[in-house]
Amino acid sequence: MHNDIQEVLFTQEQIEAKVAEIGKQLSEEYEGRNPLIICILKGAFIFMADLVKQITVPVEMDFMAVSSYGASTRSSGEVKIIKDLDSSVEGRDVLIVEDIIDSGLTLSYLVDVLQRRNVKSVKIATLFDKPARRTVDLKADISGFILPDAFVVGYGLDYAEKYRNLPYIGVLKPEVYSS
Numbered sequence: 001m002h003n004d005i006q007e008v009l010f011t012q013e014q015i016e017a018k019v020a021e022i023g024k025q026l027s028e029e030y031e032g033r034n035p036l037i038i039c040i041l042k043g044a045f046i047f048m049a050d051l052v053k054q055i056t057v058p059v060e061m062d063f064m065a066v067s068s069y070g071a072s073t074r075s076s077g078e079v080k081i082i083k084d085l086d087s088s089v090e091g092r093d094v095l096i097v098e099d100i101i102d103s104g105l106t107l108s109y110l111v112d113v114l115q116r117r118n119v120k121s122v123k124i125a126t127l128f129d130k131p132a133r134r135t136v137d138l139k140a141d142i143s144g145f146i147l148p149d150a151f152v153v154g155y156g157l158d159y160a161e162k163y164r165n166l167p168y169i170g171v172l173k174p175e176v177y178s179s
């Protein structure tokens with residue numbers, strides 16, 4: 001285990017099994033359709049890569065980069081689009097793939113942006129969810145794991161751009177971000 005990690009919440013094996021389950025569920029849900037899957041960078045890149053391999057219907061993919069945390073463990077409250085989509089979403093069945101929903105600010109902003117671009121439907125699949133931390137009313141259609149109110153890293157999630165490559169998800173030792 002990495003020295004800055006206090007506790008592993010979900011192991012690589014548990015995550016793999018959950019991602020396979022979500023992939024199966026989405027394949028059934030989108031049977032006969034051709035969804036556009038949007039990966040929210042940077043955090044969702046590992047989940048996206050593992051998830052799409054488990055989806056059996058034809059899909060298209062696009063990527064959007066947003067940021068609101070910077071080098072902090074709290075949302076700045078301002079969601080910045082750093083890279084917008086390459087393709088049009090008008091009339092499309094859109095599936096947003098996200099690593100974590102915490103305050104809900106990032107996704108409530110993005111759902112609003114997509115709806116104004118006249119999508120046919122929009123659904124959210126998140127691997128991790130911290131419902132206790134919501135400041136806006138937002139629910140995912142699929143939530144893989146429910147997390148306690150603690151800042152976590154790994155499997156794409158960072159603190160100040162570090163730890164994204166850990167294959168598990170863990171709680172960071174408080175002294176790492178308070179120092």
Ligand SMILES: O=P(O)(O)OC[C@H]1O[C@H](OP(=O)(O)OP(=O)(O)O)[C@H](O)[C@@H]1O
Binds near residue numbers: 044069075105157158
């Ligand atoms: O529900 P919220 O409170 O909005 O938090 C969730 C968002 O915050 C993180 O992104 P971040 O802004 O850290 O950018 P990153 O993905 O590049 O790390 C995470 O990847 C989600 O997109």
Ligand code: HPA
Binds near residue numbers: 100102103150157159
């Ligand atoms: O717990 C978290 N860890 C990393 N990034 C995050 N963005 C929102 N919540 C978190």
Ligand SMILES: [Mg+2]
Binds near residue numbers: 069
């Ligand atoms: Mg981040």
